[in-house]
Amino acid sequence: KLPPPTVKRLSLYLRAFEGLDHRGVTHISSKGLSEILEIPDTQIRKGLSFIGKTGRRGKGYPVRDLIQRIREILGLKSYIPIILVGVGNLGTALLASKLMKQRGFRIVGAFDVDVSKIGKKFCDVRIQDDSKIPEFVKEYGIKLAILTTPGEAAQHTAEILVSAGISGILNFTPENLSVPPYVKVHNVDFTIEMEFLNYLVNSEDLE
Amino acid sequence: KLPPPTVKRLSLYLRAFEGLDHRGVTHISSKGLSEILEIPDTQIRKGLSFIGKTGRRGKGYPVRDLIQRIREILGLKSYIPIILVGVGNLGTALLASKLMKQRGFRIVGAFDVDVSKIGKKFCDVRIQDDSKIPEFVKEYGIKLAILTTPGEAAQHTAEILVSAGISGILNFTPENLSVPPYVKVHNVDFTIEMEFLNYLVNSEDLE
Ligand SMILES: NC(=O)c1ccc[n+]([C@@H]2O[C@H](COP(=O)([O-])OP(=O)(O)OC[C@H]3O[C@@H](n4cnc5c(N)ncnc54)[C@H](O)[C@@H]3O)[C@@H](O)[C@H]2O)c1
Ligand SMILES: NC(=O)c1ccc[n+]([C@@H]2O[C@H](COP(=O)([O-])OP(=O)(O)OC[C@H]3O[C@@H](n4cnc5c(N)ncnc54)[C@H](O)[C@@H]3O)[C@@H](O)[C@H]2O)c1
Known part of the structure; x- marks a missing residue:
C-alpha cells in the first residue's frame, strides 16, 4: 500500500x-x-x-x-456514485462543486433531518430523510459517503452509514469517528491547510 | 524549508x-x-x-x-487575524467553523459583492464590500486571506488581495491563481481527499 x-x-x-x-x-x-x-x-x-x-x-x-x-492505481472510474449526509453550508457547497463531478465522483443521494430541506431538489439531487439511507445505499451499491453533519450528529450518522453497507467515509466533522476496522475514514480538516499556508508565509518572512 | x-x-x-x-x-x-x-x-x-x-x-x-x-516551526501564535472573501456556502461554513478559531486563526473580516449580504453580521463579523479590503488589511496588518468566491471572480479578487498587501492566500476556488512570487498560494481541493479515500477503499477490496 x-x-x-x-x-x-x-x-x-x-x-x-x-x-x-x-x-x-x-x-x-x-x-x-x-x-x-x-x-x-x-x-x-x-x-x-x-x-x-x-x-x-x-x-x-x-x-x-x-x-x-x-x-x-487510484481505483478511479468514470462514474463513482457517492452520497452526502448533512446538507448545510458545507454540504451544499460540495453538492454544487463541479470539481468532484469532473473527477468521476457523482453525488447521487443527499440526506438530512431538517424537514424544511427534505423533499427539496438541489443540483439534480432530491434531499431525503436519513431513514432512507439503508435502502438507497443497497439499491445503488454506494460505497462512499461524505459526512457534513454537525459534530454532535457525526457518530450516530456514521453508524447508520456503516450498517447500511458504506465502506468509506469522507469526514468533514470535527469528531473522530468510531467505526469497524474494515470501514475507511478519511478526516478532512482545512485548518491543516491553513497551518501549512501560515508556515509558507512565515518561512518566507524569515528568509 | x-x-x-x-x-x-x-x-x-x-x-x-x-x-x-x-x-x-x-x-x-x-x-x-x-x-x-x-x-x-x-x-x-x-x-x-x-x-x-x-x-x-x-x-x-x-x-x-x-x-x-x-x-x-509552524509560526503559530495564539492569535492570527485573517480575512475571508466570498461569503457563500463554503465561506459561511468556514466562518462558522470553530476549528480554525481553536488553532489561533481568527477570521476578523469578511468581504462579498452581493448587496443583500453586505452589512449583515455573521459569527461576530460584519460583511463588507470588496472595496473595503485595502484599508482593512492595512489597518489590521492582515497577512492571510481565504478565497471562496466563484471561479470567475478568483483572479480579479486575488489581485485586490495582493495589492492590498496580503502575503498568503488559501485558495478554495478551482482557478489557478497568477500572483507575484513573494505571495504564497495554497490550493485546497477536496477531490484529492476523495480520491485518497477511494484508493483506501479499493486497496482494501483488493486484499
Ligand atoms: N473540515 C473542516 O475543516 C470544516 C470546515 C467547516 C465546517 N466543518 C464541519 O462541517 C460540518 C458542517 O458544517 P456546516 O457549516 O455546513 O453546518 P450546517 O449547520 O450549515 O449544516 C449541517 C447540516 O446537517 C444537518 N443535520 C443535522 N443532523 C443531521 C443528521 N443526524 N443527519 C443528517 N443531517 C443532519 C443539518 O440539518 C444541516 O443541514 C460541521 O461538522 C462543521 O464543524 C468542517
Ligand atoms: N476546494 C474544493 O474542493 C471546493 C468544494 C466546493 C466548492 N469549491 C469552490 O469554492 C467556491 C465557493 O463555492 P460556494 O459553493 O460557496 O459558492 P457560492 O456561490 O455559494 O458563494 C460564492 C460567494 O462569493 C461571492 N462573490 C462573487 N464574486 C465575488 C467577488 N468578486 N468578491 C467577493 N465575493 C464574491 C458571492 O456573492 C457568493 O456569496 C467556488 O469557487 C467553488 O468552486 C471548492
Whole structure:
C-alpha cells in the first residue's frame, strides 16, 4: 500500500497529465512536468518509477499511458456514485462543486433531518430523510459517503452509514469517528491547510 | 524549508500533543504516539528527530516542550487575524467553523459583492464590500486571506488581495491563481481527499 503523500501526489500528477492530454500533448519530460507542478525533477522521476514508469529517452513519459496507469492505481472510474449526509453550508457547497463531478465522483443521494430541506431538489439531487439511507445505499451499491453533519450528529450518522453497507467515509466533522476496522475514514480538516499556508508565509518572512 | 507532507504531519503531531496536554499527560513514548496517530513508530521518531527532538529513555517525549517547538516551526501564535472573501456556502461554513478559531486563526473580516449580504453580521463579523479590503488589511496588518468566491471572480479578487498587501492566500476556488512570487498560494481541493479515500477503499477490496 502506498503512503498517503504518494497517493495524493499521484492525484496531482494525474491532473497535470489530463491537462496535457486535453491540449493534445502525447509525451512530456520529467523536466516539463516539474515546471508544471513546481515539484523537483528528481522527485517526479522517483514517484513515477515507483509506479513502474520510466520516460523514453528523448521522448519523455507517454501521457495517455500514465493517465490509465494512475487511474488504475487510484481505483478511479468514470462514474463513482457517492452520497452526502448533512446538507448545510458545507454540504451544499460540495453538492454544487463541479470539481468532484469532473473527477468521476457523482453525488447521487443527499440526506438530512431538517424537514424544511427534505423533499427539496438541489443540483439534480432530491434531499431525503436519513431513514432512507439503508435502502438507497443497497439499491445503488454506494460505497462512499461524505459526512457534513454537525459534530454532535457525526457518530450516530456514521453508524447508520456503516450498517447500511458504506465502506468509506469522507469526514468533514470535527469528531473522530468510531467505526469497524474494515470501514475507511478519511478526516478532512482545512485548518491543516491553513497551518501549512501560515508556515509558507512565515518561512518566507524569515528568509 | 520542510517538504509539505512533513509540515502537515507536524500539524497532526501538534494536535496529538495538545490533546495529551489537555488530559494532563507530561510525557509520551513514540510507541504511544504511534498508537494515537496510527503512524508507524519509526516514522514518528524520524519526524521528531528531524525537528531536533529525541525522547528521554524511559520517559518519552516531553509534551509541552514539543508543543512549543512545533508551534515555533509552524509560526503559530495564539492569535492570527485573517480575512475571508466570498461569503457563500463554503465561506459561511468556514466562518462558522470553530476549528480554525481553536488553532489561533481568527477570521476578523469578511468581504462579498452581493448587496443583500453586505452589512449583515455573521459569527461576530460584519460583511463588507470588496472595496473595503485595502484599508482593512492595512489597518489590521492582515497577512492571510481565504478565497471562496466563484471561479470567475478568483483572479480579479486575488489581485485586490495582493495589492492590498496580503502575503498568503488559501485558495478554495478551482482557478489557478497568477500572483507575484513573494505571495504564497495554497490550493485546497477536496477531490484529492476523495480520491485518497477511494484508493483506501479499493486497496482494501483488493486484499
Ligand atoms: N473540515 C473542516 O475543516 C470544516 C470546515 C467547516 C465546517 N466543518 C464541519 O462541517 C460540518 C458542517 O458544517 P456546516 O457549516 O455546513 O453546518 P450546517 O449547520 O450549515 O449544516 C449541517 C447540516 O446537517 C444537518 N443535520 C443535522 N443532523 C443531521 C443528521 N443526524 N443527519 C443528517 N443531517 C443532519 C443539518 O440539518 C444541516 O443541514 C460541521 O461538522 C462543521 O464543524 C468542517
Ligand atoms: N476546494 C474544493 O474542493 C471546493 C468544494 C466546493 C466548492 N469549491 C469552490 O469554492 C467556491 C465557493 O463555492 P460556494 O459553493 O460557496 O459558492 P457560492 O456561490 O455559494 O458563494 C460564492 C460567494 O462569493 C461571492 N462573490 C462573487 N464574486 C465575488 C467577488 N468578486 N468578491 C467577493 N465575493 C464574491 C458571492 O456573492 C457568493 O456569496 C467556488 O469557487 C467553488 O468552486 C471548492
